[in-house]
Amino acid sequence: KAGVTQTPRYLIKTRGQQVTLSCSPISGHRSVSWYQQTPGQGLQFLFEYFSETQRNKGNFPGRFSGRQFSNSRSEMNVSTLELGDSALYLCASSQGLARATADTQYFGPGTRLTVL
Amino acid sequence: AQSVSQHNHHVILSEAASLELGCNYSYGGTVNLFWYVQYPGQHLQLLLKYFSGDPLVKGIKGFEAEFIKSKFSFNLRKPSVQWSDTAEYFCAVVSGGYNKLIFGAGTRLAVHP
Numbered sequence: 040k041a042g043v044t045q046t047p048r049y050l051i052k053t054r055g056q057q058v059t060l061s062c063s064p065i066s067g068h069r070s071v072s073w074y075q076q077t078p079g080q081g082l083q084f085l086f087e088y089f090s091e092t093q094r095n096k097g098n099f100p101g102r103f104s105g106r107q108f109s110n111s112r113s114e115m116n117v118s119t120l121e122l123g124d125s126a127l128y129l130c131a132s133s134q135g136l137a138r139a140t141a142d143t144q145y146f147g148p149g150t151r152l153t154v155l
Numbered sequence: 156a157q158s159v160s161q162h163n164h165h166v167i168l169s170e171a172a173s174l175e176l177g178c179n180y181s182y183g184g185t186v187n188l189f190w191y192v193q194y195p196g197q198h199l200q201l202l203l204k205y206f207s208g209d210p211l212v213k214g215i216k217g218f219e220a221e222f223i224k225s226k227f228s229f230n231l232r233k234p235s236v237q238w239s240d241t242a243e244y245f246c247a248v249v250s251g252g253y254n255k256l257i258f259g260a261g262t263r264l265a266v267h268p
Contacts, residue, residue, distance in 0.1 A: 072254050082245065082258035095255045129199065133254055142254055146191075146199035 041066065043132050043147035051153045057118040060150045064111050064132030070094075071113040072144060073105060076127040085128075088113055089135045117152075125154045157182040159246050161259035168236050168266050176231040176262050178220075178246030187249045188229040189256070190220055194242045202244070205229065216240070241266045 044063045052058050064071050072095075073085040084097040088107035105115045111132075117124055127149040133142035162177035180186060190202040203214025210222040220231045229246060246259040 070254055072256070074256070074258075081260050082247075082256075084255050084257070087254045097255070131199075131254075131256075135254075143189075143201060143204060144254060144256060145201065148198040 045130050045147040045150050049151045053155050056120050060115045062113045062130030068132035070133045070135035072131045073115050074129040120154045122154050157257050159259035161262050163262050166264045171235050174233040174236045178229045179227050180248045189247045190231050191245045192242045236266050238266050238268050
C-alpha cells in the first residue's frame with residue numbers, strides 16, 4: 040500500500056497570507072489527523088477528522104482549520120499567517136476504529152511551511 | 156492535562172552499547188502508548204505500541220519497551236545499538252479523545268561507530 044502523501048512538500052509564504060495543505064491517507068483509512076512540529080514546541084496535535092467530521096481538536100487558534108472529503112483526503116488551512124506558524128505540518132492517517140481501541144497512526148513526510 | 160516526559164534530550168552512545176530511553180506520562184486512566192522514530196530526513200515511523208496485555212512489547216529493529224503502570228512509565232530499550240539507530244525518538248500517549256497523540260519532547264540519539 041502507498042503511504043500517506045502530503046502536498047506540497049515545501050511552501051514559502053509571507054505574513055498575512057493564507058495557505059492550504061493537502062493530505063492523502065493510506066487507502067482504506069478513514070481518519071486523518073494533523074500535527075504541527077516546531078523546534079520549540081515539539082509535536083502538537085491540531086485536529087482529527089473522521090468521515091468528513093472533526094472529532095477532536097487541539098489548542099490552536101481559529102486561524103487553523105481543516106476539512107475532510109468523502110474520499111478521506113484532507114486539507115488544512117491557515118489564514119492570516121504569522122511568523123510563528125513556520126513549522127513542519129504532519130498528517131497522519133489511521134483506520135478510524137472505535138474509541139475503546141486506539142488506532143495506530145501512520146505519518147506522512149510533512150509540509151515544511153516557512154513564513155517570511 | 157495529559158503530558159509526556161522524556162528524560163533525556165540528547166544521548167550519545169558507541170555502537171554495541173545498550174540503550175534505555177525514559178518516558179513517563181501523567182494520565183492515570185487507560186492509556187495507549189507508542190514510540191515513534193524519526194531518522195534524519197525521513198518521516199515519523201512507528202517503532203512499537205502498547206494497547207493491553209503483556210507489558211513487555213517488542214517492536215521493529217530489535218527495540219522493546221516495558222509498560223510499568225505503577226510508575227506511569229514506558230521506557231524504550233535496545234540491547235545493542237547500531238550507527239543506523241541515530242535518530243530522534245518520540246514517546247506518545249493516547250488517552251480519552253480519538254487519535255489525539257500527546258508527544259514527548261523527543262530524544263536525539265547519536266550512535267558513533
